[in-house]
Amino acid sequence: EKFKDARIIFKDFETSNWAWDPVAKAYYWHRFYSHQPELNFDNPAVHEAVEKVCDFWLALGVDGLRLDAVPYLYEREDTSCENLPETHDYLRKLRAHVDVKFSNRMLLAEANQWPEDAAAYFGKGDESHMNFHFPLMPRMFMALQMEDRFPIIDILEQTPPIPDNCQWAMFLRNHDELTLEMVTDEERDYMYRVYASDPHARINLGIRRRLAPLLANSRRKIELLNTLLFSMPGTPIIYYGDEIGMGDNFYLGDRNGCRTPMQWSPDRNAGFSRANPQQLYLPITIDPEYHYEAVNVENQQKNLSSLLWWMRRVIAMRKNFKAFSRGSLEFLHPDNAKVLAFLRRYEKETIVVVVNLSRFAQSAELDLARFAGCVPMEVFSRNLFRPIKKSHYVITLGPHAYYWFALQPQTNGRRVSKRRVVPTINAPADLHTLLNDGQRALLEREILPNYIQTCRWFGSKARTLRELKVVEQPGVSSDADAARFWFVVVSYVDGPTETYALPVKIASGNAARAVSRSAPHAIIARLAGAEETILYDAVWDAKFRSQLFEAIVQRQIMKGHAGDLVGIAGKAMAADSSVAVDKSQVLGGEQSNSSMLFDNKFFLKIYRKLENGVNPDVEITRFLTERANFSNVPAFVGALEYRHEKSEPTVVCLLQSAAMSESDGWALTLDAVGRYYERVLGRKADLQNQTTPTGSLLDELIGGVYPEKAKLLGQRTGELHLALASRVDDRAFAPEPFNAMAQRSVYQTMRASLRRAFTLLEKKLPDLSAAFRDEAKEVIATEQEILAREKRLLDRRTNASKIRIHGDYHLGQVLYTGKDFIILDFEGEPARALGERKLKRSALRDVSGMMRSFQYAAYSALWQPAMRTEDMPFLERWADLWYRQMSSVFLQSYLKTTSGAIFVPQNPDDQQIMLEAYLLDKAVYEIGYELNHRPDWVVIPIRGIKHILRSA
Template sequence: MLDELLAAWISRQRWFGGKGRAIDELSIDSDVELRPGLRHLIVAVWQEGSRDRYQLLLGEREQLPDRLTHALIGTTPDDTYLYDAVHDFELTGWLLDGMAHDATRNGLRMRHVPGATIDSDQRSLVLGAEQSNTSLVYGDAYICKLFRRLIPGVNPELELVLALAARDAPHIARPYGWIETDLDGASTTLAFMQEFLSPANDGWDLALASVRDLYALPPEVAAAEAGGDFAAESRRLGAATARVHHELAAAFPTDVVESHDVKRMAEGFRRRLGRAIAEIPELREHVGVIEGAYHQVELLTHHVPVQRVHGDYHLGQVMRTPTDWVVLDFEGEPGQPLAERRALSSPLRDVAGMLRSFDYAARHLLMDHSQAEKLEPRAQEWADRNRAAFMEGYTDGGGVITRGDAALLRAFELSKAVYEVVYEARNRPSWLPIPLAAFRPRARL
C-alpha cells in the first residue's frame, strides 16, 4: 500500500530525477521511526533497469491541517494521513535536536560540528526554489539541506566545507551539523546544516538588478556610468574565488596533469561536442570556432595544476553579505557521479563557470523582451565589463592565468556552453540564443 502511494507521489516532485519515465518498481529500503508520527524512509525507484534511491521524512496524522494539504502523499485504509514532513515545523525540530545531541537511530547518525552549539528551538520553513534537494531554514540561524537523491559516499559539500572551516577559511558559511547513514557499505551524507545568511543577497539577483538598471538607461550611458554598475562586485567576487581556490589547495592534495593527459582532456571536450552536434543541429555552424579552441589545448606543452574545486560555480552559488562574498553549494554538479565530483580538476573550470554565468545574467532579461535585438549590444557590454572585472579580481587575489591557461580557460568555457546548448534545447528552447552567443568573437579578457 505505502509503496504504491509513494510511487504515485514521488514522480510529481520537482527533485525526482526520473521525470518522463515510468516507474517500474518502488521498494522501501529503510524505514526508521524518529519519533511518534515521524519516520525516515529511503526508497529505491527502478526505471528502465536502473535504480535510484531517495530519502523523505514521512509524517503521520489523524487529521491534516490546511497548512500541510499541499504535502499530502495519501491516506491509509484506517484514514491516517501520510505526508512529506519536511513541511511540518512541529516535527522538523527533531532534526536540530538530533544533531545537537549526536543522536543515533537504527543506523541513522546525526552529528554536530565539534565546538558548535545548536539551538533546537528554531522553527523551520522550506525554501521553494531548489530542483534537486530540499532545504529547511530554521529561524534566521540555520539552513539544513536534505539531499533527496542519495549516492553512496560522503557528499563533497560536507567534505569541503568542514575542511575549509577547520582552516578558518573565509568566504564560506559556518557548518553546524550533518546526518549520515551507511549505503552499500559506505558512509553516506543525508543532510548538511550551515549558517543561514539572512542579511545576504543572492549573486544572481544582484547581477540581474544591475542588468535591468542598465537596460532602462538611454543608450548613450555606458555600463561604467550606470548607477547599478556591478563591476566592483565582480572584482571582489573574483578575489574571493581565488582565495577559496587557495584554501582548497591547502586543505586537500594537489597534483599536475601532464601534457599528454591535457590532450586527453581536449579529446573529452571533443567527444561531448560530437554528441551535442548529433542532437542540436544549431551547433554545426559554430564547430570551427569550438574546434579551434580545443586544438589550442592540444598544443599545450606545460603541466596543468589540478586540485579540489567547487565544480558547479555560477552566480546562483554565491551570496553577498554586508562584508564580503560567500560561496555556497560545494556539492558539484548533482547529476554527475560522486567520484567525478570529488576528482581533482583545474580551478579554471570554476572560473569558466562564472564567466558563463555573467553571459547568462546579461542576456536572461532579453529572452522575452520586445527590444531584445536593440539591447543586445548593451548585454554584450555588461557581460564583457563584468567578466573582465572578475578576472582582474581573480588575478589580484592570487589566481594565476598564464598564456597557456588562457587557452585552457577558453576551452572550458566553450565546453560549458556546449553543455548549455543541449540543456536549453531540451528544457527551454527559447533560451538557446544565450549559450549560442558564446561562440561569437568577443573582447579578449
C-alpha cells in the first residue's frame, strides 16, 4: 500500500512497483523492471557510493555522465514520487561534488517529463548541465506524419527559458525506443497507428524501432528529421547506427531489437567481433532490407552519396554557425501549415530554416520584411537567392525538402460543383464479372470517384482524391442476383487513406425504373443494353435489406475474396433465429452512415466508413444491453462483421431494437425554447427594464414542463455513466484512475485545441460579421485566462476515475418517448480515429457536451425564420438566462444521481474546476467547427466562453 500514487511505468512487464525477494523475504521497491531495484537515496551511504562511482569514471577521462531516470530518486507518501524537492537538493549536492573535483565535466539528466518539469532539473544552473527534451521527440515524428507543423511549435512554445550555462539535449529516439510517455492519449493512439501497426513494435509507452525502419527507410524522411534535429536549440544526440540507417529486429523481445551490434563492415559479425556468432550478446541484423552486408560503415564510407556522408556534411555545416547551438528561436507563421519555418539568431548570425513536412511540393510566403535588403544564401551550395523585399518572400519546396539560409547584407485540386450526369458503360449486367470485364479501370478512375462525391455519407469531400480501389466484394446471399458489398479504399493527396462500404446491385426493366423514380441519387451508372439497366446503391433495394437482416439473425457466413462477412446475433436473438420481417424502409437524415427500419421493430445501421477493430457503437450498445442491463438504449440485436485473418474484425452493420419516440431531444428543446420566447415577448413591456428575474416569475416564463424533462435527462445521463462503470471485471470498461499523467494529457489536448481554434479565429476575423467581430476579439484576448482556467486541472489531485463515455453527447443523441429518454449513437465523433474514440475519459466530458447543447438550442430557436429581427436583441439576454437555468437543472440532477460514484470528483471545488475546463474546451472546439462549417454561428461558442469565464 505504500506509495500507491506512484504510476507503474513499464506496464507491459510489471503489475506493481513492489516485488518480493525470496532470499531477503521482503518486498523491495522498483520503478522499472523488477530486476532493477531502486537505490535508497534517503541513506547517506548511497550518496557516498554514487560519488565514488562518478569519481572513478571521471578520473579515467570520461567527459560526462547520464543521470538515468532522475525524477524517480526519492519516494514520499501521497505524491506521485516524481520530481520531488529532495531530488533537486541531491542533484545540487552531486553537481557541487563534480565541480569541485573535476573541470569541464558534464551531467546529462534523463527526465522524461513535460517541458516545465524537465527544465527544473537545470535548477539555477547548479543541477544538470544538460537535459533531454523528451516531449519534442515524438512531436517531430507526429508533425512529419500529419504534415502539420503545429505539434512542434506547440511544444516548443511551452518550453521555458533555461539558465545560460545549460543546454537542451535534442534527440530523435530515446536510445532503444521512440518513447511516447509525454504525449496525450490521443497522440499516443495516433503514433501507434501510423508508426507501429505491428504490435511487436510497441513496448511500454513507446515504439521499439530504429530511425530508418520507423520512417519506412525513406531517405527523404530520414534527412528531413535529422535536419530538424540539427536545427533545434541545444545539442543534437545521435543513437549509434542511425548515421548509416541501421535496421532492427523487434522479434528479439524486450528492448533488444534496437541494441544489435554496430555494423562496421560486410565481414563476419558485421565487423563488430571475430568471435563465434553464437557468442555475440545479440545477433546481427539480417533483415533483407537492412542486412549488415549492405548497410555498414565500410560500404558507406566508399559512397559519397551515402547517408553516412550526408550526416557528416550536415554536422560539419552546423558547427559553422553558433546560432544553431546557442541562438534564439523564433517561429514564422506562413499560411501553409505544411511548411515549418523559423529563425535561429545569435549575435550577427541569422539563419532561416524552412522545412516542407509534406510528401508533395509546397509553396509558402514568409514574412521577412524586417530583413528587407538581405540576400538569403543557401549554406550548402552557397547559392544566393533573390533579395528579400518588404513584401512576403515566396519560397517553393520539393517533397520533404529543407533549406538553411544564412541572411547576408545585399552588396550592390479538382473541385467544380456540377450536377452529376449518370454515366453509361458497356458491361454485362452481372456483378460477378463487372469488375473483371475490362470496366474496373473506368469504374475506379472516373465513375466511383464522381459518385461518392455526391453521397452524404462520404465525409472527405474537401480532400483531393488521388486514387480509388475496390479491394473486396463479398455477397450478402448465395442468390445469383444478390447484392454485394464493395469495400472501396480511397487515397488522397493529403492524409491517410479511408475505406468505405458501398453495397451495390444491378436492376433492369421495371425495377430499374422504380429506382430511377424513388432514389435517382442512388444510381451509380447505367449499363448499355436493350433494356434499361442500372448499377445502384443496394440500400434502396428491399430484397437486399431483407437479406442483410437475415444474414445477421441467422448468423450466416458469406465468402469474399480475402475474408468473410459474418453475422453475429445477440443473446436476445440467439434463442430465435427464425425471426422474419416483412417491410423495411430507408431512413433519412443520416450524415455519415445509412439507416433502415424493419417492421417498426428493428433498426439497422450500415457504417459507411470502415475501420479495423470493434466499433464503440457496437461495443458499448452490446455491453449496456447484455452486461449492464441498462434499458434506456435501443437493445443490441446483432451485427455484421468482416473478418480477415491478417487484421482485426471490421464492423459493417449494427442491428438494434427500434426505439419509438415522439421526437428527439433537439426538436423537443427547440419547441420548449420557442414557447419560452413567446412568453417573454408577451410580457415585453413589463420585462423591458427588469433585472434578472427569479422565483415565481422565472418559473412562469420558463414553464414547468421542460425543467422536469431536463431533470430526467440529467438522471438518465448519470445512470448511463453508472452502467458504463459497473463492471470492473471487463478490461474494456473497468474504470481507470484519473491520475496526474491523465490530467496532464487532458490539459495538453485542451491546450492544443485552444491554440488551433484561436489561430483560426484570428485569421478569420476579417470574414466575420461586423456585429460579432468585436466579441471575437474580446474572446481572443482571453486566451491566457482560458489556459489558466484549464491548467487548474494540473494543480489539484482528483479522486475521480476515467470511464468509457458516450463521446459525442448532445440533444440530438437522445430520443423522447413521451415519458422517458432513450440514448443513441455511441459511435463517438466520426471524424476521430477508432482507437481515440475508445479511450476512457472523464464522465464530465459528456456532461459538458449536453450543457453546451442547451446553449445551441437557445440560440437556434432565436434564429428561426419565424422570429422577428427587431426582437432578437431583446431576447438574447433571455436566451442566456434559459441556457443557464436548464444547464443548472440538468447538472444538479446528474450530480444527485451519481453522488458517491467513483467517476465524479467528490470535492465540489474539483467538480467545478473539471467541469469548467471541459465546458471551455467544448466551446473552443465549437469555434473551430463553426468557422469551418457555419461562420455565422461562431457567436454561440464565443458567447459561451464569455459566459463561462464570467460565471466561474
